[in-house]
Amino acid sequence: MKTQGMIVKVKSNSCIVLTPEGDYREVPLLEGSRARVGQEIEIPQRKTLPYFRFLMVAASLLVVVVLAGRFFPLAPPPAAAYLTIDINPSVELGVTSSEKVISARGLNSDGEQILAKVAVRGLKLQDAVARIVSQAVTDQFLCDLDDNIILATLTVEEDQDPLVELDVVYEAIEKPVKSGGILAEIIIEPVTPKMREDATKTGLSTGKFLVLKKSGEKGVPVSADELGGSSLGNLEKANEISIIELIRGNGKDAEEKNVEAVKNAKPGKARSGIYYDGRKKAPDFEIITGGKTIKAGAEHEQDKNKSESPGKSDVKRRDNSKFVPGNNDYFSDNKNNNSDNKNKDKDNKNNNRNDNKNKDNKTNDSDKNNNNKNKNYNDRSIKDIKNNDKKDEKNYNDSNYGWNNKDKSNNVKNNHNDNNGDNNTRSKWEEKESWIRQKTESTENETGFPGTPLRWPLEFRHLNLHPSK
Amino acid sequence: MFPVQDLDNTVKNIKQGDQLAREDFLESCKPFVFRAACKFCKRVLDWGRDDELAIALIAFNEAIDRFREDRGVPFLAFARLVMISRLKDYYRRENRVAAAGLSLQADSQNNLECARSWEAYLEEEAFREREEEIKEYEVLLSGYGVSFEDLVKCSPRHRDTRRSLLLAARELADRNQLFSELKAKKKLPLMELEKLTGLSRKTLERGRKYIIAMALLINSREDYLYLSSYLKLPSPAEKGVPEK
Numbered sequence: 001m002k003t004q005g006m007i008v009k010v011k012s013n014s015c016i017v018l019t020p021e022g023d024y025r026e027v028p029l030l031e032g033s034r035a036r037v038g039q040e041i042e043i044p045q046r047k048t049l050p051y052f053r054f055l056m057v058a059a060s061l062l063v064v065v066v067l068a069g070r071f072f073p074l075a076p077p078p079a080a081a082y083l084t085i086d087i088n089p090s091v092e093l094g095v096t097s098s099e100k101v102i103s104a105r106g107l108n109s110d111g112e113q114i115l116a117k118v119a120v121r122g123l124k125l126q127d128a129v130a131r132i133v134s135q136a137v138t139d140q141f142l143c144d145l146d147d148n149i150i151l152a153t154l155t156v157e158e159d160q161d162p163l164v165e166l167d168v169v170y171e172a173i174e175k176p177v178k179s180g181g182i183l184a185e186i187i188i189e190p191v192t193p194k195m196r197e198d199a200t201k202t203g204l205s206t207g208k209f210l211v212l213k214k215s216g217e218k219g220v221p222v223s224a225d226e227l228g229g230s231s232l233g234n235l236e237k238a239n240e241i242s243i244i245e246l247i248r249g250n251g252k253d254a255e256e257k258n259v260e261a262v263k264n265a266k267p268g269k270a271r272s273g274i275y276y277d278g279r280k281k282a283p284d285f286e287i288i289t290g291g292k293t294i295k296a297g298a299e300h301e302q303d304k305n306k307s308e309s310p311g312k313s314d315v316k317r318r319d320n321s322k323f324v325p326g327n328n329d330y331f332s333d334n335k336n337n338n339s340d341n342k343n344k345d346k347d348n349k350n351n352n353r354n355d356n357k358n359k360d361n362k363t364n365d366s367d368k369n370n371n372n373k374n375k376n377y378n379d380r381s382i383k384d385i386k387n388n389d390k391k392d393e394k395n396y397n398d399s400n401y402g403w404n405n406k407d408k409s410n411n412v413k414n415n416h417n418d419n420n421g422d423n424n425t426r427s428k429w430e431e432k433e434s435w436i437r438q439k440t441e442s443t444e445n446e447t448g449f450p451g452t453p454l455r456w457p458l459e460f461r462h463l464n465l466h467p468s469k
Numbered sequence: 470m471f472p473v474q475d476l477d478n479t480v481k482n483i484k485q486g487d488q489l490a491r492e493d494f495l496e497s498c499k500p501f502v503f504r505a506a507c508k509f510c511k512r513v514l515d516w517g518r519d520d521e522l523a524i525a526l527i528a529f530n531e532a533i534d535r536f537r538e539d540r541g542v543p544f545l546a547f548a549r550l551v552m553i554s555r556l557k558d559y560y561r562r563e564n565r566v567a568a569a570g571l572s573l574q575a576d577s578q579n580n581l582e583c584a585r586s587w588e589a590y591l592e593e594e595a596f597r598e599r600e601e602e603i604k605e606y607e608v609l610l611s612g613y614g615v616s617f618e619d620l621v622k623c624s625p626r627h628r629d630t631r632r633s634l635l636l637a638a639r640e641l642a643d644r645n646q647l648f649s650e651l652k653a654k655k656k657l658p659l660m661e662l663e664k665l666t667g668l669s670r671k672t673l674e675r676g677r678k679y680i681i682a683m684a685l686l687i688n689s690r691e692d693y694l695y696l697s698s699y700l701k702l703p704s705p706a707e708k709g710v711p712e713k
Contacts, residue, residue, distance in 0.1 A: 006699050008603050009617045016617040020701045021628070022635050022683065024620035038599035038695065040541060 005043045010035045017043060082196055082206070083125065083169065086151040087136045089114045090205035093128055101128045107205040110141065126172035134176035148184035150177070151207040156190040166190065476544045476698075480536055495530060498548075501691065502529050505549045509556055521556055528555035542595045543698030545691075550591050550598070599695040606693055609685055613655050615678045624679050634676040637666045638683035648688055657681060 005017030005025065014028045015035050027043055029035055080097040084090065089110035094103035104120050106112030118135045120128035133150070150173055154166065166188050177184050191206055199209030483491045499516075506525040507514050514522050532548035540547070607617065625631045641647050641662060650658050657677055663670050673680065690697035 006603075006696070008696075009607065016621055018696070018699065020699060022624075022631055022700050023626075024617060024624040024679075026618075026621045036596070036600065037603050038596060 003043045004040055007035055007037055007039045007041060010037060015041075017041065019043065082155045082193075083129070084153045084196075084206045085129065085132060085173070086205050086207040087133070087141050087148070089132075089136055089141055090208065091115060091132055092205060093120065093125065095125050099125045101125055104128070114139065114141075126168050129169060129172040130176050133173050134180070137176055137180040137182060148177075148182060150184050150186045151211070152186075152188045153191045153196075153206040153210060154188065155193045155196050155206070157193065477538055480533055480544050481538075483533055484536075491530075491533065494533070495526065498529060499526070501545065501548075502526050502552065504691065505552055506556065509553050521559070524555055524559050525552040528552040531555070540592070540595075542592075543694055545698065546595060546598065546694040547591075549694070550594055554587070554591070554594075595695075602693050602695050606686065606696060609689075610682055613681050613685070615682050619678050620682055623676060625676055630672070630676070633666070633668055633672070634679055635683055637662055637668060637673065637676075638680045639687050640665050641680065641684040642688035648684065651681070651684065 003019050003021075005019045005027065007015045008018050008024075009016040010029075011026075014026050016024060016026050018024055025043060027041070035041070081095045082092055083095060084092045084107070088108075090107035091111045091114060092103075092105050092107055093101050096102050101120050101123050104115050106115045114132055114135050117139075118131045120131055123131070129152075152169060152173060154169060170186065170188050173186055173188075177186070187207075189207070189210060191210060195210065195213075196206045199206040202209055202212075204212065479490065479494055483494055502525045503514065503516070503522065506521050510519075510521050516522055528551045529548050532544070532551040535551065536544050536547055542550075610616065625634055641651065641657070644665075647658050647661055657673065657680060659670060659673055662668070662673055662680075666673075686693055686697055686700070
């Protein structure tokens with residue numbers, strides 16, 4: 001609708017018009033058009049929205065706010081789950097739904113100490129866990145003489161899948177422990193958020209609170225002070241209880257639960273934890289993962305069948321040494337030979353890993369002649385020297401050897417090098433890492449097996465020596 | 470007096486040959502003719518004694534015939550222009566007669582060229598008048614502290630609000646007592662208006678300047694012929710136009 005208007009006043013670049021309807025309006029004048037008072041003009045229709053300017057201001061403010069919120073998040077997203085780790089340092093990590101660690105707090109002085117050394121905020125959960133555990137290993141919170149218990153809890157909402165797969169957490173803990181050559185019991189238990197709240201009230205970590213609660217149910221007297229102060233390993237010793245048993249809710253109930261869990265594989269997933277006793281039950285340990293029970297014992301039997309005369313020492317060693325789940329290199333040769341029989345009890349995952357490792361055995365050698373890794377080799381060479389006498393035994397064992405993914409020939413080469421030249425480096429190194437050697441030697445004596453698993457120096461973790469990477 | 474509005478229809482009817490209507494219309498417009506003539510001659514005239522009034526009335530009649538809507542000039546303004554030009558012609562002739570004793574034969578009505586220039590003159594004159602009128606109106610408004618800018622800001626956007634405010638202004642303009650009060654105090658008699666129109670005080674308060682401006686315009690609509698005839702004032706249905 002076009003309206004006419006009579007100009008009643010002319011201004012510099014607009015004019016005021018009076019419409020027949022009695023409306024006074026200010027209309028912008030076109031450049032060059034001569035306007036006279038009294039002239040009748042057509043009022044151009046409004047092209048812009050009414051209050052367009054205000055809308056623009058509002059919109060731009062909105063944009064600014066939104067962008068600011070995006071780039072400078074004022075409030076971090078709330079943690080979707082909490083993961084606590086009790087080694088003795090107790091640490092709690094808040095995890096977002098995207099598996100990022102957003103908060104970390106030490107629940108005791110050791111925990112704070114560890115967190116001061118490693119920055120975990122913003123990392124993926126498994127990286128953060130791996131860092132903390134490896135820091136605990138370097139700080140000797142975990143050393144293989146102690147009764148090491150790593151108790152992790154992850155809050156899981158009722159009737160929901162855990163935010164982070166327990167397997168993943170397990171692997172993150174297990175990896176540094178294993179590469180540190182340390183025997184440890186690893187317990188990962190899903191708990192309800194309510195449990196965590198209760199634990200926070202008492203001032204304990206969720207894991208320790210869980211132990212407290214379970215022990216209360218069991219009638220084992222454990223005081224809160226006791227829990228808070230000492231590591232779980234000491235506690236176990238002092239009270240002669242098994243924490244794994246405790247948490248699993250030992251006895252018939254637990255077994256029934258397990259049976260049930262096996263029956264309905266998936267639904268059991270959310271509630272069952274991972275319990276792995278690395279110290280005592282090596283031959284017969286069970287991993288309960290998502291209701292699957294993996295029996296390592298079966299494999300041992302088959303091993304025995306396969307390797308006859310050298311197998312004796314093999315079995316012996318295996319029984320005593322650290323069998324770590326997932327580290328199935330141990331059996332790799334055997335398995336490849338008669339895989340039909342053995343794989344039925346095994347995860348696909350583990351199989352894959354085996355394959356990878358075997359591949360690595362072949363391919364990695366060239367990489368490893370790097371100078372940077374001399375230390376690494378030194379470590380091995382010490383063992384090799386000791387093993388020289390029993391070389392024939394070693395020849396077939398070496399490739400089975402869980403911690404050494406290298407060829408025998410390679411080892412020998414390095415061995416020679418060390419013998420010829422680098423006595424200085426070695427002595428240095430010996431000073432530095434003497435305690436490790438002491439330990440390894442001591443275990444050697446106990447077991448009678450020379451090649452006790454070696455510790456990878458932690459500095460080289462980033463080199464991805466682990467074949468699963 | 471006669472309504473400023475809706476004259477165009479009447480004039481159209483008269484042009485179509487309604488003699489009776491013409492008589493009535495002329496009769497009703499006599500006061501207007503009288504006022505316009507008096508203003509031009511700058512003295513009080515008398516029906517039946519002064520030639521000027523007769524000439525003005527004849528010119529008015531002529532204006533009915535010559536009026537064209539498409540010119541954009543309201544009828545009364547046009548008629549006034551015609552009357553004034555005829556009166557000017559009359560005076561010129563009088564002077565000539567008095568001075569030279571000659572009568573000017575070449576009357577503009579018969580000459581096409583003269584007629585055309587006369588049209589142009591009328592148009593120009595109308596424009597000038599309109600401009601003057603608006604300026605006059607602005608001065609009048611400024612006496613009440615109202616400017617066109619204010620009116621732009623406070624003129625109601627909504628059609629219904631505008632209509633009700635215009636009716637209130639008309640009410641105010643037609644009540645002499647109220648209007649004189651406005652003139653004296655230069656502010657709206659809000660209480661009375663509230664009672665008369667039934668509008669809320671808030672609405673009246675908000676449209677205060679608009680009501681003042683419109684009331685002034687409506688009240689002196691004969692002086693602001695162009696503006697007032699340009700406006701399409703809403704006519705209250707129940708009310709006839711009050712005669713003065």
